[in-house]
Amino acid sequence: MGIVVLTMKASVIEMFLVLLVTGIHSHKEMAKKSKRPKFTVPQINCDVKAGKITNLEFIVKCPAGCQESKYHVYGTGVYASCSSVCGAAVHSGVLDNSGGKILVQKVAGQSGYKGSYSNGVRSLSLPRWRESFIVSESQPKKGVTYPSTLTYSSSKTPAAKADETTKAYQKPSVPGTTAQPVTLMQVSADQEAEAAHTTWAKSSLLAPSSSSSPRPQPMGRRSWDTGETDLQKPQPALLDTGFLPKEELSTQALEPVSQGDPNCQVDLLFLIDGSSSIGKRRFRLQKQFLANVVQALDIGPSGPLMGVVQYGDSPATQFNLKTHMNSRDLTAAIEKITLRGGLSNAGGAISFVTKNFFSKANGNRSGAPNVAVVVLDGWPTDKVEEASRLARESGINIFFITIEAAIENEKQYVVEPNFANKAVCRTNGYYSFNVQSWFSLRKTMQPLVKRICDTDRLACSKTCLNSADIGFVIDGSSSVGTGNFRTVLQFVANLSKEFEISDTDTRIGAVQYTYEQRLEFGFDKYHTKADVLNAIKSVGYWSGGTSTGAAIHYALEQLFKKSKPNKRKLMILITDGRSYDDVRIAAMAAHQKGVITYAVGVAWAAQDELDIIATHPARDHSFFVDEFDNLYKSVPKIIQNICTEFNSQPRN
Missing domain, CATH: 3.40.50.410 (von Willebrand factor, type A domain)
Structure with missing residues (x-):
């Protein structure tokens, strides 16, 4: 009996020792794990440029929506560091427009960057830049430690600066006074410029803010209409003015000016509808559409050039092919176009263009196809078939974009039924777009740009003398x-x-x-x-x-x-x-x-x-x-x- 008791005690002691050793080992393992730092993937905005980040190799997470043309990208495959990191990732196909994680590696600067259109993003050409980067899927390399927090070239991260713009800064209390919140106007100009990137493309569509606190303006910016400063006059929201503050204009001036996309060397004209029926609101949507096309095309002397003619009762050239030689200047010029009014005499406008627009004096290049895009609200008030035939025979590729076409009870007013197919180069739908409403017009931007740049399919560029x-x-x-x-x-x-x-x-x-x-x-x-x-x-x-x-x-x-x-x-x-x-x-x-x-x-x-x-x-x-x-x-x-x-x- 005593032997049995002793044996049981020995077993209990042995079990206790095993549990004790196991617990100590587990505790050590947990301690080791707790000491191992956990990798957190830093997030960036769509407009963050690779050159602003000093890390040579890093993994970041991009948000959704970086396919927008406002985020500039320079190059193909290898991108200049002045490019949007996330925009380059979408262009390269590593990401789609829903965002995600990417691996970024800095490489040497290149002597030239070739622009291209890929995955909904138009990258621009650039002669040279001091630093480049490449993007790939976020597969960490063995033995490489990636930073959880990125280092930026300025003292504060964009996230911290953005936080400053949304919070009021509290001044230290002075005896006998009450601390007052200070608005964004008192944050330094360069901090404000880096805090948020406002584009003209958004500004022309958004209405003034309905918030009880209007968005603060840069201090002392003078009104474009009068000589008053902003402090002397109540201000609408910045996004509704159509202009950028001085600070942002100064930073944009530092952007490299592209020579244009050599893969899309066309001489392009937009014939825009300035008739009274269109109204100011839809005319503004039309101008926004033009600005989006400009940003997607990469305007420049080695690529596409663009002019605008507005028509109503009669046509008028707003600017010709050589007036503005880059996308930035062209976008600003489009903003300044005002509505002419009158009828929608598109046929007369096409005749005017055939005789006057595509000339050497207006910047026409003999080796570049001539393309005219006619934007029309509803239907033309004159005939377009004969005018368009003469235009085609002179080598002009005509595209028609018809918005809000005539409904059944309005068709009696259409001067020339089936006018769009009679006007364009082919009747297979390649050269014509029928858009249901002005708010849907933006959806035609990408297919239109693709067709304009596909010079092999521009049938009307081929004339009896050059084909x-x-x-x-x-x-x-x-x-x-x-x-x-x-x-x-x-x-x-x-x-x-x-x-x-x-x-x-x-x-x-x-x-x-x-x-x-x-x-x-x-x-x-x-x-x-x-x-x-x-x-x-x-x-x-x-x-x-x-x-x-x-x-x-x-x-x-x-x-x-x-x-x-x-x-x-x-x-x-x-x-x-x-x-x-x-x-x-x-x-x-x-x-x-x-x-x-x-x-x-x-x-x-x-x-x-x-x-x-x-x-x-x-x-x-x-x-x-x-x-x-x-x-x-x-x-x-x-x-x-x-x-x-x-x-x-x-x-x-």
Whole structure:
């Protein structure tokens, strides 16, 4: 019995010791855990720039809504440190507009930053900047400790400064007085400028605050209307003025000025509705829409340029393409536009633009597509179809944005039913937007910007003079003679002069033939008008027989087989006699391959052969002159027929 008792006691003691040791170990483990610092991801606002944070590598949390165009981003992939951290994260695709955590790493400054449009954010181009950063998903690296609190280049964090702007500062009590709260006006100017970032885009839409305490203004800012200071005059809310305080203007002046997005080099016009029916409120929404487009486009001399024409009874140019060369100046100019009033004569406005706006004097660039966006409240009070057709034929890409279109009982007042489809380049909906209300207009901004910048699909930029590959097939047979051959070359040069020649516009090639054929130069050889004309002048006379059919086959293989898919293919053949071989099969091959063939005969050329070679109808593509010295007379008619045929083809 005693042995059993002793055994039980030993077991109890052993159990107690095990519990004691386990408890001590657990206590130590808890103590270790409690000593390990817990990592807290710091939060930042959408407008915080990477350059303001001195940490070289950190993880932060971005809020939702950083896709807005007001948060400037410079670069693609690698971003200049003057960029919004969260805006860059959305642009790169690491975040969507709902926000989240990201890893930020500082890298060296770059010699150039390329702008682009990605994930709803337009990043801007920049020549150079002193520091860069990259963003990635918030996957912490092993062995790397990330800060829970960020270090900023100024003494106080944006959060602390923002807190100062929302709380009244209590002055120390002076004996015999009562401490009074001091408003934001007494906080230093640079603290206020960094505390909150106010943009024009918001200011033009928000109404004055209904709070019992109006938002305090920067001290001593003078009114734009009178000479009074703010302290002498009751003030509305800052956001309703449409202007920024001096302090913010001074900080904006330090922003790098972009040269524009080279991926969107277009000459853009907005035709805005200034009719009486629109009213001041909707006119303000229209201006806000323009400002949003400007911020998304990245205006600059190397990218898009933009002007504005306002129409009512009659059109008036508010500013042309070269008046404002960056987004900031353009936005400020839009704010100053005032409503003209009158009818909605959009057709007359389009005619005005065709004749006057897209000129070199107004800043038009020959290599940039011309785009006109017509904004219309309801429906036009005049006809737009004929005016728009002439505009399209001059190479203007017309977009129509129709807001609050006519309802059933209003359709009787519409001068030209289905006017939008009659006005634009294509009837597939690509060039027209029908918006239900002015408050929905902002939703068209991103698709519109994307289409404006997609220059490959701007069909109306292609005119009869800048959209062809033209191959001259020149008879160098013995019957022509040296002197007449020089006259033929002058005729070829006179035709070539009429076209806009470059690698992306019209290209010129030439083949000379006798019994044999020779490629004088191909479409990809010369890219300027001067070089093409010199090349034509340098062609040497060959002399020999006349095998026109073989020459057409040769031109199809050596010239037109290398034509670009989006180019019209024109063959202009010049001969002075009947061919020694059959031209029928060769001509049929050219027509089947989509080569538009013009046949020009001189002296002893056979009219029946010219008609076979020429594209149907022969009367528009076949020409004859009795002697070489009269060739020059055919130039205007040939150019006219080329353009008439081009403009008669459906663009839809």
